[in-house]
Amino acid sequence: MELAQAQRLWHPEPGWLNTASYGLPPDSSWDALQAALADWRVGRTSWEGWDEATGRSRAAFAALVGAPVADVTVGATAAQLLAPIAAAMPAGATVVVPEVEFTTNLFPWLVQAERGVRVRTVALDRLVDAIDSDTDLVAFSLVQSADGTVAPYDRVVAAARAHDALVVVDATQACGWLPFDATLADAVVVAAYKWLMAPRGVAFGYLAPGLRETLRPDTASWYAGQDPHTSYYGPPLRLATDARRFDLSPAWFSFVAAAPALELLAEVGTAAVRAYDVGLANRFLTGLGQPEGDSAIVAVDVPQAEQRLARAGVRAAVRAGQVRASFHLYSTVQDVDLALAALTD
Structure with missing residues (x-):
């Protein structure tokens, strides 16, 4: 499956840049879980x-x-x-x-x-x-x-x-x-x-x-x-x-x-996911005037970054005194730009 096709299986609210804390399920995972829970609720099937x-x-x-x-x-x-x-x-x-x-x-x-x-x-x-x-x-x-x-x-x-x-x-x-x-x-x-x-x-x-x-x-x-x-x-x-x-x-x-x-x-392949995730991370870094890296997780030190991101509706994490942003295949350019606008305004 091509990455672009797979991306249609997620529906995150804009601004989710925190997969390093927890990832979001594709439709196929969500639907399978709901079906199992429905069966469990009424005892429809065996385990x-x-x-x-x-x-x-x-x-x-x-x-x-x-x-x-x-x-x-x-x-x-x-x-x-x-x-x-x-x-x-x-x-x-x-x-x-x-x-x-x-x-x-x-x-x-x-x-x-x-x-x-x-x-x-x-x-x-x-x-x-x-x-x-x-x-x-x-x-x-x-x-x-x-x-x-x-x-x-x-x-x-x-x-x-x-x-x-x-x-x-x-x-x-x-x-x-x-x-x-x-x-x-x-x-x-x-x-x-x-x-x-x-x-x-x-x-x-x-x-x-x-x-x-x-x-x-x-x-x-x-x-x-x-x-x-x-x-x-x-x-x-x-x-x-x-x-x-x-x-x-x-x-x-x-x-x-x-x-x-x-x-x-x-099916998508981690090579394709890596190229996409790191590309978004580097868009974020260069937008802050920092050199590109090789990771889907980045940490930045921007004054009041946590509060500025929160006001913009961007969900990231704070680790070791820095704001940590993480980018996965359901993240978008719009998510990155929303975070950059909050941090550079």
């Missing part, structure tokens, strides 16, 4: 039909990040997917993390301090050089939440491999607009309610086979069984042999809405 959306979502995510479906697990939040990796770090291990990292990808490592796991934080622009022979794992966001900085993914991976360190990536602020190969890392986690435009309660993780062998699925339930439908009662333990053994039993309605959004993104 198995809703659960089919979980498999569709898993497959669409795998296609977006270039990973085998068997290496993708589903969950509820990015931190929940990181937890078994953090818990598996041996005592005395060292984890290197950018110092401004969103705490979803920081707290899971810090809480392991009582077991002797050390966390060393460094400036993002020093991350590559900070990976050394003492590093056991490097964790970072592919795109930083605060200001949209895109991490040097390939260089971080190369440095980590040179020192036999694991690579864990939080791609929550990247997946959906930035093409990348998840299989370069050992693990990639994504909360889907932002650029993947799903409801809250949907998250995906790529877990490399070699890493999975070192992890214990502490949240295992019937849904993590080799055959979930024969895993309702009693022993023995019979978990899936692939990444599904780390699945959390899904929030049905969230996945019902997630599947159409992910499938639409996969």
Whole structure:
């Protein structure tokens, strides 16, 4: 599907520049969710039909990040997917993390301090050089939440491999607009309610086979069984042999809405979405006299920006003392110009 054709499936009120906080659903997602809720309200159907959306979502995510479906697990939040990796770090291990990292990808490592796991934080622009022979794992966001900085993914991976360190990536602020190969890392986690435009309660993780062998699925339930439908009662333990053994039993309605959004993104292609999103972001930057960038998320320091945008009906966010604007495929030139008029008047 062409991007222009897909854009007709959204109907945002003018001025929404805050996808980095939450994304907006296409008509196909909204309609699927309303139908499921209507069925739920009157008990019209069984749950198995809703659960089919979980498999569709898993497959669409795998296609977006270039990973085998068997290496993708589903969950509820990015931190929940990181937890078994953090818990598996041996005592005395060292984890290197950018110092401004969103705490979803920081707290899971810090809480392991009582077991002797050390966390060393460094400036993002020093991350590559900070990976050394003492590093056991490097964790970072592919795109930083605060200001949209895109991490040097390939260089971080190369440095980590040179020192036999694991690579864990939080791609929550990247997946959906930035093409990348998840299989370069050992693990990639994504909360889907932002650029993947799903409801809250949907998250995906790529877990490399070699890493999975070192992890214990502490949240295992019937849904993590080799055959979930024969895993309702009693022993023995019979978990899936692939990444599904780390699945959390899904929030049905969230996945019902997630599947159409992910499938639409996969059909349009993230390369086309990236070109469009970054183009709008650069229109915004150049309109403020700033150089162009390479991200769909930008942060600007303009006096009283928050109040000026609010008066104009523009919804953005404030992060680290700056106004953060984010642009996705349903954003328009008119949205950008509305924000520019408010900030330059």
